[in-house]
Every structure is written in C-alpha cells, then in structure tokens.
Amino acid sequence: MISAAIDRLVDVETAASPSGVSGYVAVDRVRKIFNPGGRHEVEAVAPTSFTVTSGEFVSLLGPSGCGKSTLLMMVAGLDRPSEGTVSVAGRPMTAPRADNGIMFQDPTLLPWKSALDNVLFPFRAMNQPVAPHIDRAKALLDAVGLAGFHNHKPRQLSGGMRQRVAICRALVFEPELLLMDEPFSALDAITRDEMNLVLMKMWEEHHRTAIFVTHSIREAVYLSDRVLVMSQRPGRVIADVKIPFARPRSLEIEESAEFNDICGYLRSKIQHRPV
Amino acid sequence: MTIDRLRAAVLPTGFAVAVLLFWQALVLIFHYPKVVLPAPSDIFEALVANFGTICRQAVPTSRDTLAGFLLAAVLGVGIASLLSFSRLLRDAVYPLVILLQLVPKIAWTPLFIVWAGIGQPARLTIATFIAFFPIFISMMAGLEATDRSLVRLSTSLTASSWRTFWLVRLPASMPYLFSGLKIAITLAVIGVIVAEFISSSEGLGFLILKSSALLQTDLILAAIVVLCLLGVAFYGIVVAGERAILKWQGE
Numbered sequence: 001m002i003s004a005a006i007d008r009l010v011d012v013e014t015a016a017s018p019s020g021v022s023g024y025v026a027v028d029r030v031r032k033i034f035n036p037g038g039r040h041e042v043e044a045v046a047p048t049s050f051t052v053t054s055g056e057f058v059s060l061l062g063p064s065g066c067g068k069s070t071l072l073m074m075v076a077g078l079d080r081p082s083e084g085t086v087s088v089a090g091r092p093m094t095a096p097r098a099d100n101g102i103m104f105q106d107p108t109l110l111p112w113k114s115a116l117d118n119v120l121f122p123f124r125a126m127n128q129p130v131a132p133h134i135d136r137a138k139a140l141l142d143a144v145g146l147a148g149f150h151n152h153k154p155r156q157l158s159g160g161m162r163q164r165v166a167i168c169r170a171l172v173f174e175p176e177l178l179l180m181d182e183p184f185s186a187l188d189a190i191t192r193d194e195m196n197l198v199l200m201k202m203w204e205e206h207h208r209t210a211i212f213v214t215h216s217i218r219e220a221v222y223l224s225d226r227v228l229v230m231s232q233r234p235g236r237v238i239a240d241v242k243i244p245f246a247r248p249r250s251l252e253i254e255e256s257a258e259f260n261d262i263c264g265y266l267r268s269k270i271q272h273r274p275v
Numbered sequence: 276m277t278i279d280r281l282r283a284a285v286l287p288t289g290f291a292v293a294v295l296l297f298w299q300a301l302v303l304i305f306h307y308p309k310v311v312l313p314a315p316s317d318i319f320e321a322l323v324a325n326f327g328t329i330c331r332q333a334v335p336t337s338r339d340t341l342a343g344f345l346l347a348a349v350l351g352v353g354i355a356s357l358l359s360f361s362r363l364l365r366d367a368v369y370p371l372v373i374l375l376q377l378v379p380k381i382a383w384t385p386l387f388i389v390w391a392g393i394g395q396p397a398r399l400t401i402a403t404f405i406a407f408f409p410i411f412i413s414m415m416a417g418l419e420a421t422d423r424s425l426v427r428l429s430t431s432l433t434a435s436s437w438r439t440f441w442l443v444r445l446p447a448s449m450p451y452l453f454s455g456l457k458i459a460i461t462l463a464v465i466g467v468i469v470a471e472f473i474s475s476s477e478g479l480g481f482l483i484l485k486s487s488a489l490l491q492t493d494l495i496l497a498a499i500v501v502l503c504l505l506g507v508a509f510y511g512i513v514v515a516g517e518r519a520i521l522k523w524q525g526e
Contacts, residue, residue, distance in 0.1 A: 078431055095433075102431045108424045112446055112524030124442055125434035 024054035024209055025075060025177065030084035032070050044070045047084060048236035050228055054176075057203060057210045059220035060237075062230030063270060068213045069181050071235065075211060076102055076179050088177060098126055101175035101208075103183040107162035109154040109169075115141060115161075116150040119168045126173070133172060140168040143205075144198050160191040164198060171206055178203070178210040185215070193251060196222055204248055217263050217270075222254060229269045239269045313493040321493035322500060329482065329501050336467055336478040337505055339395065343402025344463040344509075348456065350403070351410030359418040359444060360436060372411065380405040380462075381469055393474040402466035406459040413455025417448025449524065453517040460509045468502070479505075 032045040044067040052058045060068040073079040074086050077096040086093040088100070101122075109118045119137040123130045141150055144164040154162055163183060170178060183199075184192045196219060203210060203223075214220050220227045221243055229239040243262065245253050253259050295315045301307070302314035309317055322329065358365040384401050391397035421444045429439040471480025479498050486494040 076431055078427060096431045098433045100431065102428065104424055104428065106424055108422070108428045110425065110443065110446070121428075121442075122432045125429050125432035125438060127434075127438060 020053035020055040020209075022053045023051045024056075024089060025052035025211065026085075026087045027051070027071070027075065028085050028087070030071070030074060030081045030086060032067065032074065032079070033082045036082065043234040045074075045081075046231075046234035046236040048230075049084075050237050050240065052209060052211060052226075054209045055207055057212065057223060057225045059212045059214055059224040059227045060230060061214060061217060061220040061227050061266065061270070062235055063232055064215055066230045066233050067235030068215075068230050071230075072179055072181050072211060072213045076100055098173070099176040101170035101173065101178045103163075103166050103170050103178075103180040105182045105185055107154070107159075107166040109162055109165055111154050114151045114153055115146060115157065115165045118154070118165050119172050121169060122173045137168065137172050140172055140202075141165070144168055144202065158191075159187055160195060163187065163195055167199060167202055171202060171208075174206070176208060178208045180210065180212045182213050182215065184219070192216075192219070197251065199223065200249060217266050218254060221259060221262050221266065222249065222251075227266060229266060239266075241266060241269075310490045310492050313496060317493045318496045318500065321491070322497035325494055325497060329479070329498055332477060332479050332482045332498070333501055333505060335395075335475075336464075336471065336480065336502070337509075339398045339402055339467045339470075339478070340460075340463045340505075340509065343399050343466060344406050344460050346399070346403040347406035347410055347459055347463065351407050351455070351459075352414050352452065355411050355414035355418060356440065356445070358415065359440065369415065372408075376408045376412065380408070380466075384469055384473065388470075388474050397474055398467055398470035398478075401470040402463045405466035406463040409455040409458040409462065410452070411455075413451045413458075414448060417451025418444050420451065421447040446524065449520050453513070453520065456513050457510065457517070460513050461506060464502070464506050464509065 027048065027050050029047045029049050030045060031043070031047045034040070034042045034044055048071070060071060062068045070079060074081050075088070075093065077086075077093045077100070080094070088097070109115075110121065113121070116134075116137055119141060120130045120133060123133055138150060141147065141164075144167060146161060146164055146168075149157065149161065154165070157165070166183065170180075184195045187195060200223060212220070212223055224243050227239075227241045227243060228237045229241065230236065231238045241262070245259075299314050299316060302312060313321070354368075358368060383404065387400045387404070388397045391400050425443050425447065426439055429443050434442065467478070468480040468483075471478040472484055475481045479502050482498045483495050486492070486498065
C-alpha cells in the first residue's frame with residue numbers, strides 16, 4: 001500500500017525540498033469561531049497547524065463548508081484567527097501584504113476596465129506607477145493565450161478567459177505567495193482542465209509558493225506537491241499527503257494507476273473511512 | 276434607420292399631431308372662451324408675441340434649476356461617499372434621512388422662505404432640498420451594492436479605503452447614481468417653479484402665476500410649453516452624461 005508511505009500527520013515535520021525555506025507559511029494552532037458567544041456561534045476552523053515550504057504548491061482539500069476558504073483568508077490576512085497565529089516569511093500575518101497574490105472563486109474583474117487594465121489593477125491599488133509594468137502585463141496575457149484580447153472588457157470574454165486574466169493579475173506584481181480560493185470551481189470540466197494546464201505552466205515558470213483551496217480531488221492531486229486533507233466542519237487538517245509526480249506534469253498522468261490510487265486514498269480520508 | 280426606429284418616431288409624433296388637431300377642432304366647433312380653453316393656434320400666437328418676455332423669464336428658472344441640481348449632486352454624492360467610509364456614521368444618519376425623505380418635500384417650502392427670505396437663496400434651497408434625496412439615496416444604494424469580492428480584492432492588494440473607494444466603489448456606483456440624477460433633475464424644476472409661485476418676482480413660475488391673475492390662459496400655456504422644452508433639455512443633458520460615463524465604462 002502506498003498509504004503508509006504517503007500518509008503523514010501534520011505534527012510530523014515534512015521534509016523540506018532542497019531549495020525551499022521550510023515553514024515559509026506557518027499556521028500554528030489556528031482556530032476560527034464566527035459570532036463568538038452569539039446565538040449563531042459557529043466554529044469554522046478547529047485548532048489546526050501546518051507549514052508550507054517556500055516554492056511548494058500545496059492544496060487544501062476538503063468538503064464544502066469545511067472552513068478551508070476561511071483558513072486561506074486568514075493566511076491572506078483578510079480575516080483574523082480567533083486563536084493561534086499565522087505567519088508568512090517569519091512575520092505574523094495581521095493585515096494583507098503586498099507580497100501575496102490572491103485568486104478568488106470569481107474572476108473579480110472590474111467590469112469597466114479592459115483585460116490589460118485589470119491585470120495592471122494591483123499597481124493602481126498599491127498606488128504605484130503603472131507604466132513600467134505594461135510590457136510584463138502584456139507578456140503574461142500572451143502567455144495564457146489572450147494575445148489579441150488585451151483591450152477586451154470582461155463582458156466580452158468567456159468564463160475561462162476571465163479566470164486567465166485573474167491569473168495574470170495575481171502574478172503581475174511577482175508576489176512571493178500565491179493564494180487561490182477554488183478559482184476554477186465555477187467553470188465547466190473541460191475549461192477546468194484547460195485552466196489547470198495554464199496554471200501549471202504559469203506556476204512552473206514563475207515558481208512561487210502556492211496554496212490552492214479546492215474540493216476537487218483530481219485537481220488537487222494534479223496540481224500539488226502536497227495535499228492537506230481537511231475534515232468536515234469544524235475543519236482541521238487530518239492528513240498531509242505528498243504527491244510524487246515529476247514536473248512538468250501533463251494531463252496524461254491523470255490516467256495512471258498511481259494517480260488513481262492517490263485519489264482513492266484521499267477520498268477515503270475525506271470520508272473518514274479506514275483504507 | 277430601421278423600420279422599428281421609424282415606427283418609434285412616427286407613432287408618438289402622429290398621435291401628438293392628432294391630439295392638437297382634435298383640440299383645435301373642439302375649440303372651433305364649440306367656441307370655448309379663450310380664457311377657459313385657448314386653441315393650440317392661440318397658444319402659438321401668444322408664444323410668438325411674448326417670446327422675448329418668456330425667454331427672459333426662462334433665464335432665472337433655468338439658472339436656479341441647474342444650480343440647485345448641481346448643489347444637490349455635490350451634497351448627495353459627497354454625503355453618501357462620506358457615510359460609506361464609516362459604518363457607525365452610516366447607521367446613525369441613513370435611517371434619519373430615509374425618514375425625512377418620506378415627508379412631502381413641498382411641505383417644507385414655507386419654512387425655507389422663513390429662513391432664507393423671499394429671493395434666490397430660498398428658491399435655490401428648495402430646489403436643492405427636493406433634488407438631494409434621490410441623488411443621495413441612489414448613490415448610497417450604488418456604494419452599498421458594490422461587488423463585495425471586488426472590495427475584498429482591493430483590500431487584499433493593500434489598497435487604502437480611500438483608494439478602494441476611488442478605484443472600485445465610485446465607478447461601480449455610477450449606474451445607480453445616474454438613475455438618481457435623472458429623477459433629481461425633473462424634481463429640481465418642480466422645486467424652482469413651486470418656489471417661484473410663492474416667493475418670486477421673476478421666472479416662468481412667476482409668469483404663469485401673473486398670467487393666471489390676468490386671465491391670460493394662452494400665455495400660461497405658452498410658458499408651460501417652454502418649461503416642457505427646458506425640462507426635456509435638462510433631462511437630455513443628464514442622459515448624455517450617463518451615456519458618456521457608461522460608454523467609458525464599456526457597458
């Protein structure tokens with residue numbers, strides 16, 4: 001069984017990849033309670049800990065409503081933990097930082113701006129001059145297959161094209177950490193495969209640390225170096241699984257027996273079924 | 276021009292001409308006294324004969340309408356924007372404004388005359404007051420309807436709340452704002468005319484009231500015709516502004 005080899009509890013220290021800084025992202029006994037003390041008190045995240053090595057692509061995999069997005073928002077500094085701490089690059093995360101790039105479930109593009117202007121939006125938000133980055137933004141759009149669509153408004157683009165713009169926007173200011181909250185869950189299966197390929201290509205070129213939230217097992221396995229499985233609400237990390245496939249990965253690995261074994265193992269973890 | 280557009284232009288025009296002809300025929304057949312119901316031809320004659328007077332009186336009415344409207348726009352957009360920065364302020368002020376808005380605005384008119392005196396300041400105050408509410412409420416609605424995920428994106432990129440307002444919330448609320456501005460411009464005309472009825476010695480409202488006292492019904496209607504044209508022109512300016520903004524926004 002591969003399970004014994006790949007099933008490692010979070011408490012066990014994960015081997016750092018040779019180049020990366022281990023503990024680049026450190027989530028330490030983080031807990032989140034909404035409406036504490038109120039009638040609608042909900043424990044969204046049970047005390048949980050994990051670390052991410054720099055340069056690593058880690059997925060948070062779990063059922064809907066398990067608190068995985070909440071956990072990601074706390075890593076992003078958009079939400080504060082009720083207990084515990086989140087630190088990135090050794091500094092505690094208390095507010096959003098300019099070295100994080102975020103993708104949401106929706107492309108969240110400004111409807112009145114062109115694709116190019118949307119990619120350049122981070123510089124405007126950070127109150128930095130835009131002109132020096134125009135060439136890079138254009139190159140990114142070309143790289144995700146949007147050459148010739150630079151001046152299109154979001155309304156004129158398909159769902160997949162809009163998410164491509166969002167990928168470019170998350171990468172354009174070269175953030176150290178890429179945080180993605182189910183970015184492709186609203187897309188159809190074919191477009192989703194396509195987007196996984198685009199994301200993989202962009203990530204392999206830019207090689208940032210990445211945390212990817214998803215409820216799709218196959219997506220998590222295809223994209224990740226490591227998959228953290230979360231329990232039902234209140235969510236906590238219940239399994240930490242290393243994905244062994246070499247990079248660059250093609251979609252063909254999804255046909256392999258090993259791929260399906262890993263998927264089966266993760267599925268059993270999500271359902272709390274002994275293997 | 277397509278058939279549909281031709282239809283849209285020809286049908287209402289044709290109907291209007293038919294109504295005018297019917298009106299003219301009614302007066303010719305039943306010989307209504309001119310004081311009660313002047314014929315369209317009489318109104319046209321009165322308009323031509325008094326064109327200079329009517330135009331002179333249209334100037335203060337237009338001036339006060341536009342000034343009141345602009346002042347209301349600045350106040351409405353300004354106060355709504357200010358409230359969008361503070362939840363506390365918003366929760367304290369907004370319900371009160373909504374309550375105030377439920378009172379018929381015209382009822383306040385005599386009060387403004389007591390406060391601002393008989394003259395232009397009172398007329399301006401009334402026009403501003405009556406035009407303020409739709410602008411404020413629509414701007415408020417626009418700011419609050421801004422896509423929350425866009426605001427969150429902006430926050431995640433470390434934008435200040437001022438930059439988020441400028442880059443996201445303000446442009447996102449433009450369609451809402453213009454729906455308020457379109458209501459406000461017609462209300463501003465109403466406000467100025469009502470103010471001229473009770474506190475003025477100039478303006479189209481004054482002309483209408485004076486003509487009524489002199490039983491010059493044709494002149495009343497001639498003034499109303501000009502007032503209609505002014506109202507359409509002002510509304511057209513706002514619509515043109517809306518088109519320009521929406522085009523710029525790529526709608």
